Amino acid sequence: MVLNYIWIAFFLLAFVIALCKLIFLGDTEVFPAIMNSTFDTSKSAFEISLGLTGVLSLWMGMMKIGERGGLVNMLAKALAPIFNNIFPDIPKGHPVTGTMFMNIAANMLGLDNAATPMGLKAMQELQELNPKKETATNPMIMFLVLNTSGLTLIPMSVLVYRTQLGAAQPTDVFIPILLVTTVSTVVGLIVTSVYQRINLFNRTMLMFLVGVSIFLAAGTWGVMQLSRVQVELFSTTLANVMLFGIIMLFILFGIRSRINVYETFIEGAKEGFTTAVRIIPYLVAILVSVGVFRASGGMDVLTGAIGWCVEACGGDSDFVGALPTALMKPLSGSGARGMMIDAMTTYGVDSFAGRLACLFQGATDTTFYIIAVYFGSVGIRKTRYAVTCGLIADLAGILAALAIAYIFFG
Secondary structure, X not given: OHHHXXXXXXXXXXXXXXXXXXXXXXXXXXXXXHHHHHXXXXXXXXXXXHHHHHHHHHHHHHHHHHHHHOHHHHHHHHHHHHHHHHOOOXXXXXXXXXXXXXXXXXXXXXXXXXXHHHHHHHHHHHHHOOOOOOEOOHHHHHHHHHHHOOOOOOOHHHHHHHHHOOOOOHHHHHHHHHHHHHHHHHHHHHHHHHHHOOOOOOHHHHHHHHHHHHHHHHHHHHHHOOXXXXXXXXXXXXXXXXHHHHHHHHHHHHHHOOOOHHHHHHHHHHHHHHHHHHOHHHHHXXXXXXXXXXXXXXXXXXXXXXXXXXXXXXXXXXXXXXXXHHHHOOOOHHHHHHHHHHHHHHHOOOOHHHHHHHHHHHHOOOHHHHHHHHHHHOOOOEOOOHHHHHHHHHHHHHHHHHHHHXXXXX
């Protein structure tokens, strides 16, 4: 229901803003721009889905091998103590916990090509446990929020763009991004747990959180000992080794279990193709509404109003130049990326606004895109409080990015 209201709001706001620009400013180009945007974004939605087809087929095929080969079940048993606390409604030892872990791990390492197919596979398995097929379950919402909060250990794309634009030290945003994305994930986890009445303050969860904190601290310290070139080489190498290592692990487990690896892969790949086709309408719906809002000038009006209010109250408005990235991130990953690059080129790659835009980009993931794709892939229409929890995590990430940016770069 929340997604329905937000979707309608984008169109209504776009129409009002465009009409005002036409009447009061004589801008005759605004409505043609909006209509062009509807065609362009609907085409982009199809192209994105088409681009996902091959990747989904590949990874869904590999996941099928992992299921038949026993790898997913093994992961599920190993992670049972943690996942039983976060997802109490999932039967103990269910294979979906292994699939969810692989998705979360891929997101943390920045392996987008592997993360989305694994996430969609996890949603399909969660849907099998769902007694009300059109309504999101508690485990679905928790899993979705963990995805939208976007915990990433290696923000490789941000570092690459900073390098290409000539940053003096491209990796100077590494630690701030790690802190920001951790805040958004923890807040998302806590808020969703409150909704679902899950007790996170028990021995298992506390030990897990301490262990994760030590791992993050050690990894951060290790990365800080490397030069810029070494960090880029390490990140790229690690990502590729991880991806191919996962593929080989699936295949080896399939051989070990004496299954027909090739036929099993084909069976899973067919499911990937079907999923890619199924999500097209949902992608068109969300991307067209975002495109219309942007084309109307709504984003400029919103950031301008915030900047005016801050200056009127005597506050520092240096952050306003990076604000479009924060506002666009929940809506569109590619749009937020473009806003980040625009901020770095307009204000300077090493400016406060340029660095803050990088923090906004790395803080969370694209909430509405993920909701549209993940829920759309299994036919969920009633999202309950998923949007609310996702947006609260996004807001926590934005506020944390502002605070940390002023601490590190202010």
